Amino acid sequence: MLRRALFAGTAAAVATAAHAQEGFPARPVTMTVAFPPGGQADVVGRPVAAALERIWRVAVPIVNRPGAAGEIGNAAVARAAPDGYTLLMALSSMTLLPEAARVNGRQPAYTPEMLAPIALFSADPTVLVVPTASPVRTIEDFIADAKARPGQVSYSSAGNYSALHVPMAQLSQAAGLDMLHVPFQGGGPALTALLGGQVQCLASGPGPIAPHVRSGALRPLATWGRTRLAGFEDVPTLIEKGFPDCEFYIWVGLFAPAGTPAPVIARIRESSRLVAAEAEFQRAMAASGNTLDFRDGDAFATFYAEDAARLVRVVRALGKIE
Structure with a gap:
């Protein structure tokens, strides 16, 4: 009887679980x-x-x-x-x-x-982008410009400690840069701020920026990956450029x-x-x-x-x- 009761209980539990899976979503x-x-x-x-x-x-x-x-x-x-x-x-x-x-x-x-x-x-690793109108054409140009103008090169993000802020903070620490952080409520507004000329650069996932890179509005300078990013094969990684701690996905x-x-x-x-x-x-x-x-x-x-x-x-x- 005990075995029958245990079997019945197990069978009921399995049936309930199966019903929950089959019935979802209702x-x-x-x-x-x-x-x-x-x-x-x-x-x-x-x-x-x-x-x-x-x-x-x-x-x-x-x-x-x-x-x-x-x-x-x-x-x-x-x-x-x-x-x-x-x-x-x-x-x-x-x-x-x-x-x-x-x-x-x-x-x-x-x-x-x-x-x-x-x-x-x-x-995907984040990608550093600037407007194509910017005189900055390479990551070396970017670092030299930021060092020459401490506190004046601005970047947007999705907020403090967000996935768009942390990689830029990593780069600032690694390269000894003093940049102006301008936080927004999300990646969409942060990208809009860059496209609208409110800030000078942005670290973003590839999805939101890809159409603007293709259209010629934005220029990618570097990525935070261990290897080069598919679709951005001509863009160097920061690790390649001598910043081994700049890795962010x-x-x-x-x-x-x-x-x-x-x-x-x-x-x-x-x-x-x-x-x-x-x-x-x-x-x-x-x-x-x-x-x-x-x-x-x-x-x-x-x-x-x-x-x-x-x-x-x-x-x-x-x-x-x-």
Whole structure:
């Protein structure tokens, strides 16, 4: 009788899990982007959401919740009901913002452990760009100009400790530069500021800047990768130029609130694999200038943990920002 009871209990649990996976989603699933439209997370998130809509046949609206370099939107999802109906398309800065809060004497609005990694869609190094009207044509020109005009060369970002700020802070430290940081609420406004002549340079993921490089509006000078970036093969890395510590990747990944049932996570992960394999999605990623780098399961978890540990070290080295 005991064996029968145990078998019945196990069978019931398996049936419940299977039902949860098969029944999800039964209504629209919100995908939060913690930045305004036009930034890297938004540029990747929109084709992912469109593909999920085709797979699930339910609406997957994008909700942009900018503020505090992404902390507000990240925290909103971290504290949302763990049912799979609120997802986060996050940037790499998600892992460093809680440490930045601690460095500045604040209680973090969330911790990375409050968010469960599901799938990585892209992981590209940031790219340093200037307007083509700028007399600066190479990274050597850029460094010489910034050294000659301390405090006058300005760059925009998505906020303090954001994925657009940290790489520029790395370069400033490595090259001994004093530059003017002008933070905005997201990568979209930061790019608009550069295109509008409000600032003189920007470190961005390749997706948002690629159309402007192709159109001739922006000139890439260097990247923060270990190797040269696909599509930017003529652009040197900062490591090549003698700055071994200037390595930064702006990755975009899908997360759910921690505690979301395992069958629901499995369903979203399975659907994410289908998204990555879909020809229409691949075309959309290529058109937006993003390199598809899909990882899930242990592969994403390992990448995520290693990158998070490195970014925490970077934040501690940057220290408190007044």
